[in-house]
Amino acid sequence: IWRQAWQDTANRYLEAIGSPERLNLKSYERQGIDKIPTVHMGPAVSYLERKGIQTNIGNLNRDIKAANSLMQSIRQMVRSLKGWLSGLKEKKAALLEALEQAKEPTIPELLSRYLDMRSEERTGWTSKGKLKGTVGDFNKVMEALDFLRQKEISTVESLDAYLDKVSGEILSAKTDIRKSERRIKAIDTTLSHIANHGAYKEVYKKYASIGWKTRKEKFAAEHREELDAYLAAKRFFKGHQEELPYDTKELKKEREQLSGELSEKNEGLQAVQEDSEAAAGCALLDKPCTAARPAPGCAGAGKEAVHQRTIKLED
Template sequence: IPREIPPDQYAVLVREFCQKQFVSKGMIADFAIHDPHPPGHNPHAHVMLTMRAMDEHGKWLPKSRKVYDLDENGERIKLPSGRWKSHKEDTVDWNDQKYCEIWRHEWEVIQNRYLEANDRPERVDLRSYARQGFDIVPTVHEGAAVRQMEKRGIQTNIGNLNREIRAANRLMKSIRQLIHNLKGWIAELGEKRKELLAQKAAEEATLLPNLLMKYMEIRKEERKDWTRAGQNRGTSQDLKAVSEALSYLRQKGLSTVEDLEVFLESSGKSAADYRNQMKPKEARSKVIDGILASRTDCKECKPVYEKYQKIFFKKTKEKFKQEHPEVARYAKAAAYLAKHPDDKDSTQKELQQEQEKLLSEIAELKVPLTEVQEDLKKLRDIRYWVQKATPGTEESKEPPKKQPIKEVLQDKTDEKKAQRTAQEQTKHRQQDMEL
């Protein structure tokens, strides 16, 4: 349930969804809303549904019906036993897997309608990241046991993996955004260069060092009303920043805007390559977590499951299953292990060692990704300076790196001093004229 809507609407939302999707089709829906401590952090609902139809008098109808198989001529097929070949069909299709996607979509629609009605900007999309076209790796589900251990400060393999995945996703998002912004600026700068070509100044204008020096001149002109001390301090800061930028450009072999564009393309490809190397390692680490957790569940739940298997009567067996959640846990864990037969003979120690190696490799691959991000941040500052030195280009929507607060306060003090000095000089000139 979305936390962004008021709590008094939780039941209204769930009831409307159940009424439209289940009750209107003939099912009985029994739902319970849970809001575990602390309140508001994870509100959710559990819904139980009937799979058998009921008539208008409240009498249960058959769950299935016999259907006779027909041959190519439309005739019944007789078996050697003398009986007719047949099969069972459900009287209702409520248990069909097609409804998984339908109900997920309808749950998305009704949540977004309630969010919109409450003037909330958030929207829900129940498609996976891959289906939405996002290059984002999903995190691993953390069960109650893992969350409790993490809360107590005990780091778990699943928790560590999720932290690595989140960090890598944030890193790639930052890199993609920086590359997108820088490419947009280069395109804008290219349009300005066409005008400069007409003035036969293109070659000089595309040299990044020339543009950075021009930026220093503009900054110096902007400070002409400051005090001498303020002007000197500002010039010193600009000189230091531009010198570092020029040193960085020389180190990377970047002297023109064209060089910068090629470097951006290369950086983007490098980042994507590193991320693609990380993805299979993260996926394999997820599988290992699943195998280890499933083995633990099988071991803990096996005695109960064996008791369940020995029960002969169907109703007694079903009742035992409902009263013992270990049965479902064992079945789920066994099914997961069956999907990964290649790891059947691997010991727990071998799997843990493999996972530790994978996490180490993921951390190593994150280092060059971080370096790419740092490069792009430096280019973002250079872009801002070059934009300011290139008349006609739109100033960056992305703000430049913030100046330390002490420097900001000092600059404001210098500006005020300059204003007072100018006012006093004007006053003295007026007095001299009166005399």
């Protein structure tokens, strides 16, 4: 109840000062946002991070933010390429006739034809404009062809299959990262309670041994944080008796391993992102020509086809 009240109060003040920002205390999952949540750092960790001191939670959050950024970038490129492929498939019949071939055209052939088409679109441009546009298109074609050779992609269908594979890799990575993040968070919580239980056990013993009420209350007030941390640890252990006794060394070892796996996942996503950027070169040539004097009738892939393909990918 108080969380909802805090959200409503904060949003009223934001609206009153004309700010477009709004506070939403729902989880990303409940909001329908496809992101991995970061871990709450708390005042102590936040203080250390502001001082430039790296912490386990801070490092974990940086890994999660990097993974979210990479996955978002890759998803956007995949959507763009899928939309381009959708439009390209609609143009196949016309391209087949232009190539005067009865066989299925390969992507290199389609790219070559696009170079010719875009050259025709520049009719009426200045010589400088034509040269600049042609050189730019040629460089993009070379980059795209190099990528296609490396991945052994030659047809529209094989590129489409490759993009489906990339989408699957993103989904798999996201699932693994979320699983690791939750386990790391659980280990950090456990280690924190183990440390607090050991550090403040004597404080609690002294508190429990005091018989006079006034002295006991004074001692509790002076050691409130230590006592609260110790009692929280006791409650935690009581609720997780099936896991006792804890092996601190093994927990730290597992956390280090999971943290390393997170870094490896991010490196893998970076590699996928680089491949997706290279694949994007195949679609760049289908964009409208732009210059000081654009040729009439220069248009990109069908917007409706792109929209429908994007909806399918998001689903």
